[in-house]
Amino acid sequence: MAANAVKGRANDARRFLGSVRELSGYSDLLRNLVVRDLKVRYRGSVLGFGWSLLNPLLMMAVFTLVFQVLAKTDPIERYPFFLLAALVPWLFTQQALTSAMRSITSNAQLIKKVYFPRELLPLSAILASFVNFLLAYGVFWLVAIPFGVGVTGAMLFLPAIMLLHLVFVLGLGLLLAAVNVYFRDTEHIVEVGLLAWFFLTPIFYAMSIVPNSTVLGLDVHRWVFILNPMATLVTDYRYAFMWGFLPIRHTLITIVAAVVLLGLGWSIFRRLSNRFAEEL
Amino acid sequence: MSNAIVLEQVRKRFSIRHESSRTWQGMALALLGRRQIEHEEFWALARVDLTVKQGETVGIIGPNGSGKTTILKMLAGTISPTSGKIKLGGKVFGLLELGAGMHPDLTGRENVFLNGSFLGIGRAEMRRRYKGIVEFAELERFIDTPVRHYSSGMFMRLGFAIAISLDPDILLIDEVLAVGDARFTAKCYDALAEIKQRGKTIVFVSHDPIQVRRFCDRVVWIDAGKVRAEGNPRDVIQDYLAHMRGSGHVASQVARNEVTELGTGEVQIRAAIARDVETGSERYAYLPGNSSRLELELDSSGYVEDVVVGFAVRRSDGLLIHETSTATTIGPTDLQPGRTRVECELGPLPLGPGSYKVSLGVWPSADRMRPFHIWPNAMNFFVGKAAAGLRGVTVIPARWRVSTAAVEDELQVAGDPIVQPDMITEAAGPFWTLPPEELIMGLRDDEWLGEGWFPAEDWPPHIRWTAPRAVAYVRQDVGQGALVLSACRPLHGRGTTRASVTVNGRHIATVPVHGMDFEDIVIPLDPVISPETHELVIEVEDPLVPADIGLDTDTRPLGLAVRSIRVE
Numbered sequence: 139m140a141a142n143a144v145k146g147r148a149n150d151a152r153r154f155l156g157s158v159r160e161l162s163g164y165s166d167l168l169r170n171l172v173v174r175d176l177k178v179r180y181r182g183s184v185l186g187f188g189w190s191l192l193n194p195l196l197m198m199a200v201f202t203l204v205f206q207v208l209a210k211t212d213p214i215e216r217y218p219f220f221l222l223a224a225l226v227p228w229l230f231t232q233q234a235l236t237s238a239m240r241s242i243t244s245n246a247q248l249i250k251k252v253y254f255p256r257e258l259l260p261l262s263a264i265l266a267s268f269v270n271f272l273l274a275y276g277v278f279w280l281v282a283i284p285f286g287v288g289v290t291g292a293m294l295f296l297p298a299i300m301l302l303h304l305v306f307v308l309g310l311g312l313l314l315a316a317v318n319v320y321f322r323d324t325e326h327i328v329e330v331g332l333l334a335w336f337f338l339t340p341i342f343y344a345m346s347i348v349p350n351s352t353v354l355g356l357d358v359h360r361w362v363f364i365l366n367p368m369a370t371l372v373t374d375y376r377y378a379f380m381w382g383f384l385p386i387r388h389t390l391i392t393i394v395a396a397v398v399l400l401g402l403g404w405s406i407f408r409r410l411s412n413r414f415a416e417e418l
Numbered sequence: 419m420s421n422a423i424v425l426e427q428v429r430k431r432f433s434i435r436h437e438s439s440r441t442w443q444g445m446a447l448a449l450l451g452r453r454q455i456e457h458e459e460f461w462a463l464a465r466v467d468l469t470v471k472q473g474e475t476v477g478i479i480g481p482n483g484s485g486k487t488t489i490l491k492m493l494a495g496t497i498s499p500t501s502g503k504i505k506l507g508g509k510v511f512g513l514l515e516l517g518a519g520m521h522p523d524l525t526g527r528e529n530v531f532l533n534g535s536f537l538g539i540g541r542a543e544m545r546r547r548y549k550g551i552v553e554f555a556e557l558e559r560f561i562d563t564p565v566r567h568y569s570s571g572m573f574m575r576l577g578f579a580i581a582i583s584l585d586p587d588i589l590l591i592d593e594v595l596a597v598g599d600a601r602f603t604a605k606c607y608d609a610l611a612e613i614k615q616r617g618k619t620i621v622f623v624s625h626d627p628i629q630v631r632r633f634c635d636r637v638v639w640i641d642a643g644k645v646r647a648e649g650n651p652r653d654v655i656q657d658y659l660a661h662m663r664g665s666g667h668v669a670s671q672v673a674r675n676e677v678t679e680l681g682t683g684e685v686q687i688r689a690a691i692a693r694d695v696e697t698g699s700e701r702y703a704y705l706p707g708n709s710s711r712l713e714l715e716l717d718s719s720g721y722v723e724d725v726v727v728g729f730a731v732r733r734s735d736g737l738l739i740h741e742t743s744t745a746t747t748i749g750p751t752d753l754q755p756g757r758t759r760v761e762c763e764l765g766p767l768p769l770g771p772g773s774y775k776v777s778l779g780v781w782p783s784a785d786r787m788r789p790f791h792i793w794p795n796a797m798n799f800f801v802g803k804a805a806a807g808l809r810g811v812t813v814i815p816a817r818w819r820v821s822t823a824a825v826e827d828e829l830q831v832a833g834d835p836i837v838q839p840d841m842i843t844e845a846a847g848p849f850w851t852l853p854p855e856e857l858i859m860g861l862r863d864d865e866w867l868g869e870g871w872f873p874a875e876d877w878p879p880h881i882r883w884t885a886p887r888a889v890a891y892v893r894q895d896v897g898q899g900a901l902v903l904s905a906c907r908p909l910h911g912r913g914t915t916r917a918s919v920t921v922n923g924r925h926i927a928t929v930p931v932h933g934m935d936f937e938d939i940v941i942p943l944d945p946v947i948s949p950e951t952h953e954l955v956i957e958v959e960d961p962l963v964p965a966d967i968g969l970d971t972d973t974r975p976l977g978l979a980v981r982s983i984r985v986e
Contacts, residue, residue, distance in 0.1 A: 163538060164535075164538065166535045166538065166539075166540055166541070167535035167536060167538070169535075170531060170532050170535040171532075174521055174524060174528070174532060177523075177524065177528070178521065178523045178524065181523050181564075182523075247519075248519055249496065250491075250496055250514075251494070251496060251512065251514045251519060252494070252496065252512070252519045252536050253494055253495030253496050253510075254536055412498050413497075415491065415496040415497045416432060416497055
């Protein structure tokens with residue numbers, strides 16, 4: 139029994155290495171797919187990439203109006219940037235997950251007729267969103283500098299945070315993409331789920347408004363960070379962006395969660411992808 | 419020579435899942451590896467062993483559902499076998515369906531590069547091949563247009579041009595050549611022949627035995643997921659055809675699955691068979707001069723008055739051979755609710771050797787444009803060779819006489835020669851399929867012309883004169899479109915002819931036609947969301963009668979000389 143299990147694991151490892159090697163041979167296709175996704179996303183719209191900037195700006199205007207002017211909550215200093223620092227990464231998560239989830243079902247014709255590693259579709263959808271995100275974040279950062287959002291040492295952590303964010307989204311995106319082929323309900327569930335997730339993540343509010351009580355021996359703040367990797371991520375982004383703070387210690391949990399999720403998502407995707415062409 | 423493709427004991431099981439099993443519980447079980455989901459299973463491939471040598475061209479034939487396409491898909495790698503092994507010696511590219519691998523929002527150019535990367539061909543290399551692809555596809559003008567605006571013919575041209583230029587070691591082709599026009603199809607076969615000569619391997623799936631025989635070195639006949647026979651094309655195809663004749667229902671099933679049926683559905687054709695006139699047994703193989711009896715079974719949902727039943731016989735390449743209906747013979751019938759049987763004795767068949775398709779239709783006699791049911795290519799039959807001396811597409815009864823008595827009399831013309839055949843006066847329809855996007859006069863156009871066209875004239879190239887009012891039918895594919903009329907006015911007389919163009923009863927333009935040379939008159943059309951048949955009426959106010967101005971004895975009222983009508 140044990141010997142079999144070991145052998146099975148060795149096989150898994152070999153299969154995993156094989157699929158990584160196969161993927162690396164398709165870098166050209168990946169690039170083309172990413173470019174295709176980016177082109178298709180803005181084709182026919184007048185503003186094009188401008189929407190990637192305008193969308194968070196409009197949302198920022200709405201949230202600033204609602205929470206800082208109309209409903210007088212605790213005023214937060216430089217609220218627009220406070221919001222953008224977390225909102226733009228969140229929009230990446232949302233956009234990347236949605237497009238990754240649909241990447242297989244909306245490319246049914248391709249899947250049925252042409253062979254290529256199926257991972258490339260969610261991967262390219264997520265990378266296209268990531269490129270968008272990087273550009274948008276860069277632009278906002280440049281705009282923010284004159285308003286006193288400094289250039290700090292903590293910003294050196296931003297690439298690492300972004301990478302972690304990407305890994306987290308990849309794992310979840312692969313999982314959703316595969317499951318959505320078999321259960322189209324996924325799209326509807328995820329739509330509602332994302333909305334709930336948005337409100338449960340400290341994006342337009344500060345963690346300080348969450349009451350600091352204790353549940354099961356842990357305070358609520360810790361629970362939020364443990365259960366919601368996005369809470370950790372947006373907090374890290376915001377700290378680095380606004381105040382030059384280093385990533386919070388809960389980031390370690392998020393790293394573990396992201397890696398486990400990527401492994402799980404990918405292996406489930408692999409397993410289900412054999413029959414995509416038949417299910418679509 | 420090494421093997422390009424080896425299939426060893428390949429089996430493929432499909433499960434037809436019922437919608438009710440698509441629940442989260444079922445999903446969870448499947449993830450846990452406990453496949454206890456209720457489903458029906460069927461073996462698309464029971465057990466297939468197949469070896470294709472490098473450089474071979476192999477045709478796969480068989481009725482629909484026999485597993486041909488499953489094999490191709492496995493070779494292309496899009497589905498994997500349930501058990502067994504597949505070994506491939508080289509890069510594979512499959513031309514499995516029109517526009518597969520193309521993104522509708524991207525331009526032709528962008529799709530060329532995208533397709534290249536599916537095969538792992540880099541940008542630099544693709545750039546080198548790009549020009550050749552565009553030239554072959556004849557899409558220079560449209561290459562920067564998003565492919566969603568392409569017609570199916572353009573799709574096929576681009577797809578085919580990409581496939582052959584990617585230079586795969588193994589090329590898979592599934593029926594796609596049926597779409598293009600005859601000239602481009604011929605060009606494709608030339609290109610394939612060249613690929614073949616360069617020692618590449620080609621696997622070719624087709625329903626058309628004649629094409630397979632012309633093109634393949636070896637033929638594999640797949641039946642019910644097994645290789646039933648393989649060997650030289652001549653023998654295998656002969657056996658295959660013999661088998662198909664023996665089970666005519668197979669042939670009708672083939673047709674039922676592959677072509678879209680049209681119609682409102684009030685009256686349906688449920689079944690059709692062809693019988694031997696004498697013995698009454700089912701028969702799908704004939705000799706020239708034999709007769710056949712077609713029997714159709716109709717199913718009517720209620721009492722329907724004035725129903726016309728008809729059929730069209732086509733050669734395997736699509737040429738319309740003959741069309742007949744009860745409207746022009748015994749007249750329309752009234753149908754009672756339920757089943758009705760219709761018989762038609764057909765023959766003697768004046769047909770040369772070949773394979774023929776019969777399309778069936780029922781329509782109301784009042785409105786032939788809105789048929790109850792059109793069933794394209796419902797049946798196939800084959801005509802064999804009767805005698806060694808018989809050649810050509812048809813048999814014209816000929817009675818010979820040789821006389822030596824009056825050799826001194828020269829051949830003389832008795833009376834005026836008949837030089838002006840009548841114009842088309844009959845309304846068109848019913849249509850057995852959607853019309854083409856381009857009507858080229860004098861070239862298989864008469865099926866889609868309504869009243870008001872004079873016979874094609876050789877003015878190189880062919881033209882047809884319109885009467886003061888002429889009707890034609892063209893197809894517009896999905897998306898934006900423009901009607902392009904290649905026409906000129908009569909050579910003599912006033913300077914400009916004004917032609918009014920009506921599409922589907924709506925006047926859309928009045929255009930001046932100046933030239934004595936042909937010009938392209940472009941009239942924009944509204945976008946459509948699905949392929950549509952347009953009824954096009956061209957009216958000319960002042961037709962020219964050549965005899966009136968003393969130039970000719972021609973007394974026909976001529977409108978425009980038309981070379982082609984197309985939708986772009």
